[in-house]
Amino acid sequence: MEKALERFYSVFAEWGVPSIVPQLIVMLVVVSVVILFISVSVMFMIWWERKISAHIQVRYGPMRVGGWHGWAQSIADGIKLLLKEDIIPAGADKLVFALAPMVVFAAALAAYVIIPFGPNLIVRDLNIGVLFYISISSLTVVGIIMAGWSSNNKYSVLGALRSAAQAVSYEVPLVVSVLGVIMTVGSLSMIQIVEAQKRIWFVIPQFFGFLIYLTAAIAECNRLPFDIPEAESELVAGFHVEYSGMRFAIFFLAEYANMFTVSAIATALFLGGWHGPLLPPWLWFLIKTYCIIFVMMWLRWTLARLRVDQLMNLGWKVLLPLAFLNMGITGLILVIHG
Amino acid sequence: MVPLSHYLILSAALFAIGMFGALTRRNAIGILMALELMFNAVNLNFVAFSRYLPQTMLQGQIFAIFVITVAAAEAAVGLAIVLGLYRNFKSVNVDEINLMKG
Amino acid sequence: MTVTQAVFFLLAAFTLGAALLVVLATNIVHCAIALVFTFFGVAALYVLLDAEFLAAVQVLLYVGGITILLLFAIMLTSRISARGVKIMNEQAGISALVVFAILALMVFANLKGLVLAAAPLPASYATASLGRLLLTTYVLPFEVVSILLLAAMVGAIILAKREREKD
Numbered sequence: 001m002e003k004a005l006e007r008f009y010s011v012f013a014e015w016g017v018p019s020i021v022p023q024l025i026v027m028l029v030v031v032s033v034v035i036l037f038i039s040v041s042v043m044f045m046i047w048w049e050r051k052i053s054a055h056i057q058v059r060y061g062p063m064r065v066g067g068w069h070g071w072a073q074s075i076a077d078g079i080k081l082l083l084k085e086d087i088i089p090a091g092a093d094k095l096v097f098a099l100a101p102m103v104v105f106a107a108a109l110a111a112y113v114i115i116p117f118g119p120n121l122i123v124r125d126l127n128i129g130v131l132f133y134i135s136i137s138s139l140t141v142v143g144i145i146m147a148g149w150s151s152n153n154k155y156s157v158l159g160a161l162r163s164a165a166q167a168v169s170y171e172v173p174l175v176v177s178v179l180g181v182i183m184t185v186g187s188l189s190m191i192q193i194v195e196a197q198k199r200i201w202f203v204i205p206q207f208f209g210f211l212i213y214l215t216a217a218i219a220e221c222n223r224l225p226f227d228i229p230e231a232e233s234e235l236v237a238g239f240h241v242e243y244s245g246m247r248f249a250i251f252f253l254a255e256y257a258n259m260f261t262v263s264a265i266a267t268a269l270f271l272g273g274w275h276g277p278l279l280p281p282w283l284w285f286l287i288k289t290y291c292i293i294f295v296m297m298w299l300r301w302t303l304a305r306l307r308v309d310q311l312m313n314l315g316w317k318v319l320l321p322l323a324f325l326n327m328g329i330t331g332l333i334l335v336i337h338g
Numbered sequence: 339m340v341p342l343s344h345y346l347i348l349s350a351a352l353f354a355i356g357m358f359g360a361l362t363r364r365n366a367i368g369i370l371m372a373l374e375l376m377f378n379a380v381n382l383n384f385v386a387f388s389r390y391l392p393q394t395m396l397q398g399q400i401f402a403i404f405v406i407t408v409a410a411a412e413a414a415v416g417l418a419i420v421l422g423l424y425r426n427f428k429s430v431n432v433d434e435i436n437l438m439k440g
Numbered sequence: 441m442t443v444t445q446a447v448f449f450l451l452a453a454f455t456l457g458a459a460l461l462v463v464l465a466t467n468i469v470h471c472a473i474a475l476v477f478t479f480f481g482v483a484a485l486y487v488l489l490d491a492e493f494l495a496a497v498q499v500l501l502y503v504g505g506i507t508i509l510l511l512f513a514i515m516l517t518s519r520i521s522a523r524g525v526k527i528m529n530e531q532a533g534i535s536a537l538v539v540f541a542i543l544a545l546m547v548f549a550n551l552k553g554l555v556l557a558a559a560p561l562p563a564s565y566a567t568a569s570l571g572r573l574l575l576t577t578y579v580l581p582f583e584v585v586s587i588l589l590l591a592a593m594v595g596a597i598i599l600a601k602r603e604r605e606k607d
Contacts, residue, residue, distance in 0.1 A: 020443050096473060127567055128496050135496040138504025142476050145511050149469055161515060164508050171504065188567065340448045340488070343550050348452045348485075350546035352459055354539045359463035361535035362528040367513055368468060371475050374506060375459055378482045381498075389489045396570055399491055400578055406501055407585050411592035413506045417513040418599035424517040425602075433529050 002120070030123055034112050042256040043074035049297050056301045081252075084245035089151060092242065096150035101243070101250040103143035108254040110136045111261045116190045118274050118281040129190040130182060133265060134175055137220065140258065141167045147251070148239035159238025162228050162308065166219055169315040170226075174216035176323035180209040180330040181269050194273030201272035208326045210270045212319050214292070217262035219315070221255065224300040228308055263292035345386035353379035364431045366420045370413060377409045448488060455481030466527050472510050479503050493567040 005026070012022040047062070050073065054061030066072025088094055114129050116122045126132050141164050148160020182188060184205070185196045203210045219226040222238075235241075240251050267273060267288040274281030276288075306314070352375060359372030381402040388398025424430050458481060461474035479502040486495035574582055 093467075093469075096470070099473075126492070128492050131493070131496045131500070135500035135504065138500060138508075141508055142473075142503060142511075145508070146473060149511075149515070157515065161512070164512065168505070168508055339442070340445055344448065344452075345485075345489075346550045347547055348456070350543055350550065351456055352482075353546075354543040355456070355459045355463055357542070358535055358539045361539070362532045363463075364527060364529050365468055367510060367517070368471060368527070371462055371471055371510060374475065374502070375462060375478065378479065378502075381494075382482060382485060385486055385489050385491050385494060389491070396573055399494055399570060400573060402491075402494055403497065403574070404581060404585055406497060407589060410501055410505060411589055413509055414596040415592050415599065417509050418596040420513055421516060421600050430517045 038257045041260055042253050045256050047074045052297045053301045081245055081249040086245050089242050091152040093150040096146050100143050100147035100150060101247045103146060104140055104254045105250050107136055107139035108257040114190050115264045116194055116268050116273055117285050121282055125189055125191045129188045130178055131188055144239050151242035153241055155235045156239050156241045159235045163222060163239060169312060170216045170219040173212055173319035173323045176327055177209045177212035178269060179327045180206045183330055183334060190268055194268050197272040197275060203270040208322060212323045213266060215319060218296055221259050221262060223296060225303040225306050226311060227305060228311060259293060263289045266292050342386060342390040349379045349382040364433055366430045366432050370416050377405060381405050451481055451484050468514055472507060472514060476503055476507050493570055
């Protein structure tokens with residue numbers, strides 16, 4: 001991989017082209033590959049979720065499009081959304097309305113930079129790895145508030161404000177729960193964190209950290225049982241009430257892409273990343289990630305929605321103290337063991 | 339490479355813009371935003387100095403971290419004050435809040 | 441002009457443009473959104489200065505924290521639909537004069553006085569040394585700042601809380 005890259009650069013150097021040109025080409029290729037991966041995996045996840053929800057409710061779900069168990073349903077849905085009319089409400093703030101889906105998608109896309117699919121399969125092993133994800137994911141909230149406010153609709157503003165309050169509250173336990181792993185490894189780099197789990201996965205010593213991370217991550221993704229930002233029965237659809245067609249599709253894409261990201265980060269931090277016998281590393285990574293996604297879908301279709309006050313109580317009075325306790329105990333053990 | 343003075347001039351311009359906003363805005367929240375711009379300008383200076391001056395040993399970055407912390411505290415308290423003002427005066431325009439004026 | 445310089449000028453123009461929008465836009469929500477872009481520009485400049493950790497902290501705290509707080513305060517206070525309200529007070533002219541004078545002074549001092557350190561140092565530090573410094577040499581200011589944060593938190597809660605007995 002790296003040798004091929006070097007040869008690619010040297011060819012351009014022989015021709016006397018400045019090094020920025022091949023670098024830009026490589027960047028473009030990497031971005032296209034990531035976007036392609038996101039689209040395909042999101043389409044698969046949407047079909048899968050519809051199947052899981054159907055079987056939990058003793059139905060079949062989509063069966064017709066494409067033949068085998070309706071596998072092409074997501075493709076058909078995607079084409080339908082692309083062909084729909086692009087509607088901007090008359091009272092909307094047009095510029096912000098158009099900008100909001102881009103901001104949300106950009107945040108979702110940027111997080112893929114640090115996902116370690118394999119020992120060499122990472123876009124960039126940043127020095128600040130985990131911190132990069134935590135900081136870039138906070139951009140999603142800004143996009144959601146932009147969408148909710150610019151739609152000029154009271155339901156969407158309420159949904160956006162709920163979403164912001166929820167994301168800010170659950171970001172704190174999320175960060176603190178990850179600290180246990182970071183302290184044990186002594187590095188923020190994703191590659192080093194995965195390498196440190198060669199002998200034992202961190203889910204065993206950091207079990208509470210894993211549980212807190214998973215709960216907070218589900219809340220960050222605005223999924224049931226924490227989906228009050230888009231509670232259909234009270235807010236119609238939350239911040240994206242007024243969105244339709246392509247713009248709505250982008251929000252949808254970003255939501256599922258975020259779900260993949262939080263699961264992939266849980267895999268890298270707690271489930272040993274690409275480590276596993278027999279199968280190639282990237283396959284192990286994907287299997288573990290999709291297992292976590294399955295758990296998230298399972299929870300969504302079996303649990304009821306929390307109330308706003310229950311949500312805040314859980315975040316601040318249960319998860320946060322537990323996360324601090326976990327961090328403190330980890331630190332104590334590290335100090336005693338030297 | 340970009341010389342240090344470029345960063346300093348940029349940060350001076352950012353500071354001036356923030357100062358203009360803080361002096362002219364009527365909305366209290368707008369004034370807070372302008373203050374944040376000024377904090378950012380100062381931080382940019384600190385980080386640039388810490389990168390370019392010999393033997394600074396990251397002092398600039400450490401100071402910038404403290405400035406960011408203080409800015410966060412300032413924003414929280416400032417916005418709480420704005421909410422209190424709004425509750426008492428039904429307005430957040432600072433030139434309408436002049437009870438103490440003789 | 442090297443690539444780094446081009447990137448610097450692009451970022452500088454982006455940051456300053458967004459900052460101008462923060463100060464001059466008539467709609468306060470637009471100001472807040474422009475502020476987000478300014479913070480991003482500054483974070484990118486930090487990356488250019490090899491301060492990745494600070495860039496992440498900048499995005500995390502300013503974009504994820506302070507801007508959200510500001511947007512919340514805007515939604516809770518101002519009548520957003522009220523358009524065409526005067527946004528500046530009557531000191532705009534004199535303020536512009538003062539600000540330009542100060543800017544000119546700063547740029548003049550910059551071009552005149554500062555000749556040291558033409559070449560930047562090689563970047564040789566990592567995030568780890570920053571953390572080590574914070575918990576050894578600078579541990580006292582670190583603790584003082586944490587007390588300040590606690591005080592600010594208590595103060596903000598007391599100020600923002602409604603007094604139940606009176607209402």
